[in-house]
Amino acid sequence: MNVPHSLALIAVIAAVTVALRFLPFLLFPAGKPLPPVLMYMGKVLPGATMGMLLVYCLRNTKITQAPHGIPELIACALTACVYLWKRNVLASIVTGTAVYMILVQVVF
Amino acid sequence: MNRKTFVAAARAAFPHTLPVMAGYLVLGFGFGLLLQSKGYGVGWALLMSVFIFAGSMQYVAVDLLATGAGLISAALMTLMINARHLFYGIGMLVRYRDMGKAKPYLIFGLTDETYGLVSHLDPPEGVPAEQFYFAITLMDQLWWIIGSVAGALFGQVAALPTEGVDFAMTALFLVIVLDNLMKQETRGSTLAGMACSLLCLLIFGADGFLIPSMLLITAVLLAARRFGRCASGEGGSV
Numbered sequence: 064m065n066v067p068h069s070l071a072l073i074a075v076i077a078a079v080t081v082a083l084r085f086l087p088f089l090l091f092p093a094g095k096p097l098p099p100v101l102m103y104m105g106k107v108l109p110g111a112t113m114g115m116l117l118v119y120c121l122r123n124t125k126i127t128q129a130p131h132g133i134p135e136l137i138a139c140a141l142t143a144c145v146y147l148w149k150r151n152v153l154a155s156i157v158t159g160t161a162v163y164m165i166l167v168q169v170v171f
Numbered sequence: 172m173n174r175k176t177f178v179a180a181a182r183a184a185f186p187h188t189l190p191v192m193a194g195y196l197v198l199g200f201g202f203g204l205l206l207q208s209k210g211y212g213v214g215w216a217l218l219m220s221v222f223i224f225a226g227s228m229q230y231v232a233v234d235l236l237a238t239g240a241g242l243i244s245a246a247l248m249t250l251m252i253n254a255r256h257l258f259y260g261i262g263m264l265v266r267y268r269d270m271g272k273a274k275p276y277l278i279f280g281l282t283d284e285t286y287g288l289v290s291h292l293d294p295p296e297g298v299p300a301e302q303f304y305f306a307i308t309l310m311d312q313l314w315w316i317i318g319s320v321a322g323a324l325f326g327q328v329a330a331l332p333t334e335g336v337d338f339a340m341t342a343l344f345l346v347i348v349l350d351n352l353m354k355q356e357t358r359g360s361t362l363a364g365m366a367c368s369l370l371c372l373l374i375f376g377a378d379g380f381l382i383p384s385m386l387l388i389t390a391v392l393l394a395a396r397r398f399g400r401c402a403s404g405e406g407g408s409v
Contacts, residue, residue, distance in 0.1 A: 064210055065239060073215075075242050076232050077222040079249035080256070084281050087260030088267070097261060103396050105258035107360035111388045112251050113347045114364025116231070118384075120341035122377040135341070142342045143349055152346050153197050159342040160201075164335035 130171040138163035173299075177306070180298045184306035187292060191284045192314040195226075199318020200325070201339040202229050207326030208333035209237040216323035220316045225282060228252050229319075230340040244382060251385050259286040266290070273305040280308035282315075363391050 091097070121139075124132040142159030149155065203216045211233075219229055228249060235245050259281045266289070270277055277289075285308050294303035326333065348365070351357040367387040371380040 068239060069211070069215070069236050071242055072235055072240065072245050073219055073223065073232070075246050076228060076235070076249045079246050080223055080225050080228060080253050081279060083250070083253050083256045084260055084278050085275075087257055087264060088278055091261065091264055100393075100396070101257075104392065105255070105261070106356070107363075107392050107395075108251075109255040110351045110357035110360035111364030111367075111392060112254070113344055113351060114361045114366075115368040115381075115384055115388060116227070116252065117341070117344040117348050118365055118368035118372060119231075119381065120337075120344055122372055122380070134335075135338075138338055139341070139345055142345050146346050146349055152343075153194065155346055156201070156339055156342040157197070159345075160336065160339045163338035163342075164332075167335040168332055 134163055134166035134171055137166060173302075176297075176299055177302050180294070180302035181306045181310075183295045183298050184303055184310060187288055188307055188310040188314065191288065191311050194284065195311065195314035196318040196321075198226055198343070199315045200322035201336075202226075202233070203319040203322020203324070204326045204331075204333065205230065205233050205322075205336055205339060206236075206319075207323045208336050209233055211236060211323075212327060213320055213323040216319045217316065220312075220319045224280060224312055224315060225253055225256075226284075226315070227343065230343065234340075247382060247385060255283075256281060259283075259290075262286070262290055267304070270301045270304070273301050277301075277304050277308055280312055282311065285311045359395075360392065363395070364388055367391055 121135060124135050126132045138159045141162055142155045145158045146152070146155035199220065202220075203213075206216050206219075207213075215236075219232060223229055223232065231248060231252060232245075234240075235248065240248075260278065263278075263281065263286070267274060267277055281289075288307050288311070289304050292303075292307070294300045325331075348361055351361040368380065368384040371384040371387060374380070375383050
C-alpha cells in the first residue's frame with residue numbers, strides 16, 4: 064500500500080465529487096435555463112455509465128482460461144434471477160456475492 | 172441552530188431515512204468489507220465515507236486504490252460516474268435557495284438516495300426547512316459511515332476468506348443495469364454504454380480500456396442526439 068498515493072487518490076475523488084455537486088449552484092444561481100446539450104447528457108449519461116461499470120467489473124474475467132468465466136456467469140445469472148423474481152436489490156446482491164464466493168473458494 | 176426545533180426536525184426526518192438506512196448499512200458494510208480485503212482498514216473506510224460519501228464511486232475507489240490507479244484516470248472515472256450529481260443539484264436549485272448556514276453541507280450530501288428523499292419531501296409544519304433537510308442528509312451519511320466502518324471492522328476481526336467478495340460491486344451494477352434495461356427511457360443509453368465499453372475492452376485490453384470507453388460513449392451519445400434517435404427511441408428530441 065502506497066499511503067501518500069492512496070491519500071491523493073481519495074482527495075482527487077472527493078474533490079471531483081464535491082465539484083460536481085456544487086457546480087450547478089455556482090453556475091445557475093438564479094435558476095438560469097440549462098443548455099439543451101447538458102439536459103440531454105443528464106438524461107443519457109447515467110445509464111451509459113452503469114453499462115460501462117458493469118463491463119469494468121467483469122473486465123478481468125478470462126474466458127479462454129479455466130474456469131472460463133463460469134463462476135461469473137453463474138453468479139450473474141443468479142443475481143439477475145433473484146432480482147427479477149423479488150425486485151429486491153439487497154437480496155440479489157447478497158445472494159449473488161455469497162454464491163460467487165463459494166464458487167471461487169470451494170468449487171473452482 | 173435552534174436546539175428545540177432541531178429535535179423536532181430530527182424526529183420528522185428519521186422515519187423518512189429508514190429505507191436509506193437499510194440500504195446504506197448493507198451496501199456500506201459491503202464496501203467496508205471489500206476495502207478491508209484489499210488491506211485498507213477502518214481508518215480508510217471512515218475517511219472515504221466522511222469525505223467522498225458517494226456509494227457506487229466508493230466501490231470503484233476500492234479498485235482504484237488497490238491497483239494504484241493514476242490521479243488523472245481516477246478524476247475522469249469520478250467525473251463519469253458522478254456526472255449525474257450535476258443534475259441532482261439542478262433539481263434542487265430552487266428548493267435549496269435559502270438554506271443558510273447548512274447549505275454547503277446539504278449540497279455536499281446530495282447522494283442518489285438523499286436526493287431521492289429531499290427532492291420530494293416537504294418539512295412538516297413548524298419545522299424549519301433548513302433543519303429538516305440537514306437532519307435527513309446527516310442521518311443518511313451516518314448510516315453510510317456506520318455501515319462502512321462496521322464492514323471494515325468485521326472484515327478485520329472475522330478474518331473471513333474474502334476471495335470473491337469483489338463480486339458485490341459487479342452484482343450492484345448488474346442490478347442497476349437490469350433495471351435500466353427494463354425502462355424504455357434508459358434502455359438505449361445503457362446498451363450503448365455496454366457496447367462501447369465491450370468494444371474498447373476487446374481493442375485496448377483490461378488495463379487501458381476505460382478512458383477510450385468514456386470518450387467513445389460521449390461521442391456516441393452526442394452523435395445519437397445529433398443524428399436522430401437511439402434505437403430504443405430516445406434522445407433526439409431533447
